[in-house]
Amino acid sequence: MIVVEILVSFFLIIGAFFALAGSIGLFRLQDFFTRLHGPTKATTLGVGSMAIASAIYFSFLKEGLSLHEVLITLFLFITAPVSAHFLAKAARHQRLHEDKDHPET
């Protein structure tokens, strides 16, 4: 059981670290499109890792296999690129890429 506990703790720490990294990216980066790239990747990895931790925890320390979390992970992995694409399209429609501070490339 100690191995399972170490595994769950490892995945929890990894997931929380990646979620924090994505939010720091959202906080620090200066352009909208660079800000878009931070959380949409790092946060899904963070939540996916946490869901794996939860699945391991409830499968081994409780009785029975627990696969609800895989459903959440699957749904997030499908929808995260779609919402990021929609956000980028909305930002282009608002002409955020034509910033006056940056030169024309």
Place this chain on the structure above:
Amino acid sequence: MLNVALVIAFVFMTLAQLLNLYRLFKGPSLPDRILALDTMYINALALFVLLGIYFDTATYFEAALIIAVMGFISTVATSKYLMRGDIVE
């Protein structure tokens, strides 16, 4: 061991939520605010999963799943509104 990891994960997620909240209030453009909300609901979902492990109950999965679905729909709807000025045409 697991308790220490849970506390560390809670602290990290709370910090992440605070940073998202800053971007939600500050964000210079509207897509920035929508992106901050999107990140906030995904982090809230992670917090629900953490709470499920912490309280040792399986009740929170449905709540997390519903947050995932509703958050995705709301992100798409608001982005669509910014793009077209209308949601359902």
